[in-house]
Every structure is written in C-alpha cells, then in structure tokens.
Amino acid sequence: MTELNRRALIAATLAMPALRSAQAQGSWPTRPVTLVNPWPAGGSSDTMTRIFAQRFSQAFGQNFVVENRAGASGTIGHSYVAQSRPDGYVLLSATNSTYAIAPHLMGTLPYDTRGAFTGISLLARTAQAVCVHPSVPVTTIQEFLAYVKARPGEITFSSAGIGASSHLATELLMSAAGLDMMHVPYRGGAPSAQAVLAGETNMSFVDAVTALPHRQAGTLKMLAVSTAERTPLAPDVPTLQEAGVAGFESSTDMALMAPANLPAPIVARLTEAVQAAVNDPAFRQQIIAQGAAPVGSTPAEFATYWTQESEKWATVIRVRNIRMPT
Template sequence: MMFSAKFIRWLLMLSPLVLIAGPAIADSSYPTKPVRLVVPYPPGGSADVLARMLGQRLDTVLGQPVVVDNRPGAGTAIGARVVAQSPADGYTLLIGTVSSHAMNPALMKDIGYDPVRDFTAIAPLATIPFVLLASTKLPISSLQELIDLAKRQPGKLNFSSAGSGTSNHLAGEILQSAAKIRLAHIPFKGSAPALSALVGGQVDLMFDLVVTTVPHVKSGAVRALAITAHQRSPLLPEVPTVSEAGMPALELSAWFGFFGPRDLPVDVRDKLAREVGKILEIPEFQDRLRRLGASVLAMSPVQFANFVASERDRWAQVIKASSIIAN
C-alpha cells in the first residue's frame, strides 16, 4: 500500500500529540540513574533504619544506588513536601509514616500537601505497636485496674508524650475516649525525656514503641499493661494485647510505607512494589524487623492507598474530637 508524502508528514506531526495524550509510561529500563529515598526524620530513628535496610536491598535488585536523604523538620512536612513536589519519574521516593500521612495533615492546616492526592502509594513496609506503660508507683498491674483507678480519681492520673499531637499523645486520647476516663496530658520535647519521667516516677503513664520499651520493662523500671497490636510481641510475650485486655479500640501502631509523587507511571509503581514485596519476604530481613519490634505490613498498591486514606480519616476524627493543637 502506497501513502502520499503529504499523508506521511501528517502522521509525523500527529505522533507527538498521541504520546502526550496517552497515560504515563516509563522507560522499561528504569532505573538508569541513582534513586533518592527521602526520610522525613533525623538519622538513627526507626524510619531511618528501615530506609537503609530497604535501600541496601534495592541497590542490588534495581542495579542503581539508592541514596537515603534525611530531611527532618516541621514534624515530617519538609521531607514529605520534597517528594510531593518532585517529578513523577521514580527517582525521588519517600519513606512515609502514620505521622506524615495521617496525623500531621490533620494537625497542620498549612502542611503543604495532601497525603492521598499528592502521592502515589507504592507499598506498605512495616508496623510497630506501642506498649501502654505505668509507673511502678501506681497500685495497678493491668489495663482494667488502670481504668478502674482512673474512674475513681478523674483527672488525677497523667500521661507523658513526646509533645502535643505526637503519636503517643494521640494514643492517650484514644484511651480516654474508649475507656471513658479523664487523664492529664504532660507533653515533653521528645519520647526520651517523656520515658525518663515515667521511669523516674514523675508521671504515671505513657505509650511508647515496643523496641524502646523492652529494656525498661525487663529491668522492672516500668510496668507494661498492654500492647496495642493484634498479636503479642515476641519481644514482650508476657504482655497481653489490648484486645485480650478488653479494649480492642486501642489497637494502633506506627506504620511505615513506600511512596512516590502523584502520577508515578504505573509500570514504575508496580516494579517497585514487586521488588519491595520480594524483599519483605526474605527471612533475614524479617528477622531484622522483629529485632526492631516491627512486623511486615503486606498489601497491594491499591489496598495500601485505601489504607492510607482510612488512616487519614481516622486520625482526623481523633484530633478533631480531642481539640489537639500541634506544638
């Protein structure tokens, strides 16, 4: 079949428009250069450790360096904004958390991004539960005994946190709502001083991540009442879950996930999700997570996106009901 020169010129003019109008499709050779993995926290914390564990594995399977870039500040807003405003090419990714994608957007009116609309949810990574801790000065040894005591002395007991609007503060608010008790909130500048105050007997209660809780529970410096997970932790197998203690509404955790900017090409998203899923199945990787008190969180990209949206709505309701204002 013969085509005229005029018809061929018309096809050549049309082809760029077809490419522009079509869906975002990435080069199958992705990645062809180093990938930046933004962590919205300082070095040394759980999110940073998890990012470096994941980055080391991704280096090998992607064939390109994965460079961890710590961008702390404004809660988690600075690092999250960096990724939200980056090109959707798969070369700038984020370790997001319950704080960056659920709590802080509800706490900060001008956070600068929408946790659902401005990101592509790639894969969940892990979840770390909290432990409800009590001072050894309190005459209690269970969650129910705490509730009974708080009802007899409304507003007299207190709990410490890493600051107003932090995850352990919000956990305390959920406890008060679910148990219909009233506690005084004592905010500190970070979890370490808040935990020190509990160990020293200056405060009565605190929710803290299981990994930092273990040595203090084992030494008898504090008393563990319940863990906010669906199953008991191998790090503290003697501590009952909140469901076992009769308070399933207290099931909550610090979760971590893998995100890209909005409109990330589907094939890039799926490639990253597939490789991350394989990494999370490696026994050695799972063992390292367990030593952090974490467990694998497995979902498809679509399921993870729905999970993030539900977490955003859940924490927005908690924050609105409690009239919490971030520090």
C-alpha cells in the same frame, strides 16, 4: 520529501520524548535514590526506613540514601517530597501520623494530602506499648488504669508530638477507658521515649522496637500492647483489648510513597521489590525482630487502607476536640 515521509518524520520527532522517558523508566535507577524519613534519627520509623533502604539498595544495585527531614508532625518531609520531581529519585518513608492524622489537625497544609503523592505500599506495622516509668507503683495494665482514674489530670504522658500516633493512641485510650491525663509533647519518638525513661513523664505509648530493650533492662515497665494481637517478642504482655478496653487498636504504620504521577513502571518495580522483601523469610525475621509485622500491600490495597485509617483518626480528633496550638 513526499507528504507521507514528512508526516512520518513529524510523528517520529513527537514520539522521541516519550521513547526517552520510557527508556529512562526501564533503566531506573541509574543513580542513588533519596529515601526521606520525615522524623528524627533514632526512632522506630528511622530504624525501619534504614532496614528497607538497605534491602532496596541490594535489590536495585543503587544506594538508597536515608535523609531525615523532621518537624511539624512529619509534614516538613512530606512537603519536600511533594515538591520533588516524580522520577523515582526521591521517595518517602511515611507514617500514619502524617498521612492519616496530620491533615485533620494541621489546618492548611502546603500540599494536597492525597493528590500530591503516589501511594505505593504499606511496609510494616509496629505495635505500640503502654510503658510507664519504674517509679509508677503498678505492675499490670489494670492496676495502671485504676491508678490513673484515681488521679484525674495528675498523670503525665509523653508523645512524639501533637498528632503523632503515640499522642492519638493515648487520646483513644483516655476516651475508651474514661481517663484524664496531661499531655507533654516532644519532637519525635526517640525524645518522647527518653522522657518516660528519665521520669520526666509517667507514661507513654512507645513503639515495641524501642520499648523492648528497656523492658529487658528494667528501665521501663511494659504493661500492654496496642494491637489486636500480642507481639511475639513479648508474648506475656497482654493487649489493651484483653485488659478490657473494648475495640482498642492502634499502631505505627509505615508506608512507601512518592511524588504524584510517579510513572507506572517505577511504581510496579517498587511494589515488586516490597513484595519480594516481605516474602523473604530472612528479611521477614529481620522486621519481626524489631517488633514489627511486615505487610507489603499493592497500591490499590494501600489506597483503601489509607482512606479507612484517615477516617478512623478524624473521628478520634473530632470526638476528643484535639487542636494544634496557635
């Protein structure tokens, strides 16, 4: 064997793993993909996760199986994904409660909030609604704010847990409107909504997808929405900004993420799939019908948003002196 042939053989041998990796990425997925939802089944994040999982299953010709790994403000599911192989077969359907809020509350996490994940796209944004039990003697958001102000520390509110977006939205409201309410945390959006439905608590920020049917049934009063614009599913319900709470804006924001170092070709294919989904009129209507607004950002756009969202809630947590129980 000549020296030239020997060098060519060595080069070819060294290139084989990279070639096999590239081929694997190009053919991904060749088996079912797990889409982790770090919140309990039954809440709005679970509903949205399953809608996108069905869409991805159709787009890629492989089943995207939703797996609920709930607990610790979503950090249990995040930790599981952070420790998974970055091969595209374990993905994360995350909410801002965990990727933008929990790091400022939880102390030392078992993963690096930014370094352990590949951010792919913001999927959808769900408006939250100020909901009260029918026994609360108010009919408008202005009446409710006055009712709470007259009873400092007496009115209870439920949330999906300390650090959940429903908790932080209420803290933001109390700070902006000068209110004092008692927090009763639950483990997830579904049990939190059930608490106010049952009258265990007086008030809660409930995602619109969960609140609307109960409003129609008369089992909840829906007084205002948290987003800058009214939701098209309840156009008669004002925003908190319209009610005089200047600058108030909060929502449950869902994002598609993966373990760090997900290969660029897989990131690109997932980003394209999200863009195709949110630009499909029929799919958009499916999301809107659930009380959410489809988004579909690029990885770079998501990274910018992630920084801004994290800084926003870090300020609220610091100003309100919110702490996890020890």
